[in-house]
Amino acid sequence: MTPALSGLVLQIIVYVLVFGGLLVWVVRNKWFSWQPFGSGILVFVVFVLILEQIVHSLMIAPPAGEGSFPHLRWSDSPLLYALYGAFMAGVFEEGGRIIAFFLLIPRRHKYGDGFVYGLGHGGAELLLIGLVSAINALVLIMTVSSEGAQPILQNIPADQLKIIEQSARTIQETPFFMFIIGLLERFAALFIQIALSLFVLLGIRQKRYLVFPAAILLHALVDFMPALYQAGIIRNIWIVEGVVWIFGILALGFVFGSRRLFQAAP
Numbered sequence: 695m696t697p698a699l700s701g702l703v704l705q706i707i708v709y710v711l712v713f714g715g716l717l718v719w720v721v722r723n724k725w726f727s728w729q730p731f732g733s734g735i736l737v738f739v740v741f742v743l744i745l746e747q748i749v750h751s752l753m754i755a756p757p758a759g760e761g762s763f764p765h766l767r768w769s770d771s772p773l774l775y776a777l778y779g780a781f782m783a784g785v786f787e788e789g790g791r792i793i794a795f796f797l798l799i800p801r802r803h804k805y806g807d808g809f810v811y812g813l814g815h816g817g818a819e820l821l822l823i824g825l826v827s828a829i830n831a832l833v834l835i836m837t838v839s840s841e842g843a844q845p846i847l848q849n850i851p852a853d854q855l856k857i858i859e860q861s862a863r864t865i866q867e868t869p870f871f872m873f874i875i876g877l878l879e880r881f882a883a884l885f886i887q888i889a890l891s892l893f894v895l896l897g898i899r900q901k902r903y904l905v906f907p908a909a910i911l912l913h914a915l916v917d918f919m920p921a922l923y924q925a926g927i928i929r930n931i932w933i934v935e936g937v938v939w940i941f942g943i944l945a946l947g948f949v950f951g952s953r954r955l956f957q958a959a960p
Contacts (some may be wrong), residue, residue, distance in 0.1 A: 698835060698866045701873025705828040708877055713817050720813065725806025733798040734814025734891070741790035743822070746782060753778065763926040772925035779921040784913035787887075791815070791894050792906055805956035808895035809888055809949070816887030824880040831865050838862040875935055882942025886916055889945035892952050899959040916941050 695703075720726045754775070755767045765775050791811075799807060838859060850858065890909055897905025919937040922928045 696866060697870035698868050698873075699832070701868070701870045702828050702832040702835075702865075705873055705877055706825060706832070709820060709825045709828070709880070712881065713820055716813055716817075720806065720810055723806065725810050727802065727807065727810060730799050730802050730807045730811040731814040733794045734811040734816075735818045736798070737787075737790035737794050738815045738818040738822075741786045742819070746786040749782060749786075764924065772922075772927050776918060776921035776925045776927060779924065780914040780916075780918040781910075783917045784910035787815075788890065788894065788906070788909040788913050791891060791909070795895055795898055803895055803899055805892070805953050808892040808956075811895075812888030812891030813884075815891060816884040819887065820880050820884050824876070834858070835862045835865050875931075878942075879935060879938055882938050882945070885942050885949060886945040889948045889952075892949060892956075896952060896955055896959065899956065 717726070753766055754764050757764055763772060763775075765772065766778060769775075794811065795803065799811065839862070890913060893912070894905060894909050897903065897909075916938075919928070919934050923931065923934045928934060
């Protein structure tokens with residue numbers, strides 16, 4: 695088994711085990727409820743995968759060619775692109791979170807409800823982006839390298855087949871440690887989503903509504919470094935991942951440290 699195949703299989707197994715383990719843990723703690731869990735999934739799908747993408751399609755121009763980067767339709771500035779992307783992520787995800795807590799689960803504002811909502815939101819992101827991407831990549835490289843699939847591939851137009859083969863080659867040449875980095879990034883994102891859910895819900899419990907713009911700014915801050923990488927301003931992936939992991943560790947600390955704040959809140 696090649697390093698790429700090993701890395702993808704490892705990702706798929708770990709994604710399923712960790713998400714499943716967290717679900718079992720919240721059930722054992724008697725926190726689980728379909729209402730906050732389903733609300734988290736619904737908000738991610740509607741606000742992130744649909745509404746935010748519609749806005750992006752109107753605002754962002756795709757890369758012009760190989761070696762170029764996406765940019766805003768009305769500006770070539772990579773910094774403005776990074777600011778836009780980070781801020782829009784904060785607006786849509788935190789806006790959806792706030793709407794969910796007020797309209798979808800107005801009577802479920804305990805610590806466990808916030809945790810489960812964040813698990814639904816972050817879990818949907820983990821599975822629909824991390825797990826599905828790993829499965830698609832695994833299927834792609836196995837199909838391209840399979841002798842049995844060659845008759846099917848020969849029926850694909852040459853230009854499309856070239857793109858498919860190049861994508862498979864890129865995945866095959868990816869070092870094993872990059873798949874580990876991908877795993878760590880996805881789990882950092884999961885705990886950041888849970889932490890932000892608890893942060894917003896705690897603000898609602900304490901009637902401190904300045905938490906809402908603060909959550910948007912925090913989310914934008916978390917996404918700003920990856921946006922700078924997408925814009926081509928930062929080229930060192932280790933800097934980006936290091937910042938994301940720091941946020942993930944801080945988020946993990948808040949997730950478990952905020953429990954006593956909920957107990958003290960009215």
